Amino acid sequence: MTGRLQSFIAAVRHITDGSIEETRLLDSVQDAMRTLVAADDWLPTALAVPHPQHYQQYLLHSDPCSRFSIVSFVWGPGQQTPIHDHTVWGVIGMLRGAELSQAYRLCAEGLAPQGGPQRLEPGQVTTVSPRIGDIHRVANAFADRVSISIHAYGADIGRTRRRVFNPLTGTAREFISGYANAAIHCRD
Secondary structure, X not given: OOHHHHHHHHHHHHHHHOXXXXXXXXXXXXXXHHHHOOOOOOOOHHHOOOOOOOOEEEEEEEOOOOOOEEEEEEEOOOOEOOEEOOOOOEEEEEEEOOEEEEEEXXXXXXXXXXXXXXXXXXOOEEEEEOOOEOEEEEEEOOOOOOEEEEEEEOOOHHHOOEEEXXXXXXXXXXXXXXXXXXOOOOOO
């Protein structure tokens, strides 16, 4: 594990040790994430390998008390997620390439886009949570190269029961994402 990642883990551990309200927690984790993704020289090659058919979610660290987890998302050219939620706070930092995130909200007709797509470039950071907006679809902004983002979540996200949404009806189906580099590997 690199010193840069170890420093980020220590910072998030310190932030989540206290009883802090979510706005301050997100601000503090965002500051630490900006430092982490300010340089693209620390992510091991084995945790940056794309899959030819779907994005990869690699576990970088899971807090022993399940207070947070850190993952790398590796996007092959043109890959995207389904519309999904997280159920916990999250901070996303762009390490390499770029990604597009389209937020959605549930409404009487199903799902409705919330604003336009947000483009995340290297070094930029954004947040999600049920309080501020938790439903989105994310895609690699490039059709010809890999993009990588680093995510910190307020739970062991690979073991957290979440939902994917039908884009036409808004109907939800539960799933557990797992990790590409761990025994839990559920993509149902």
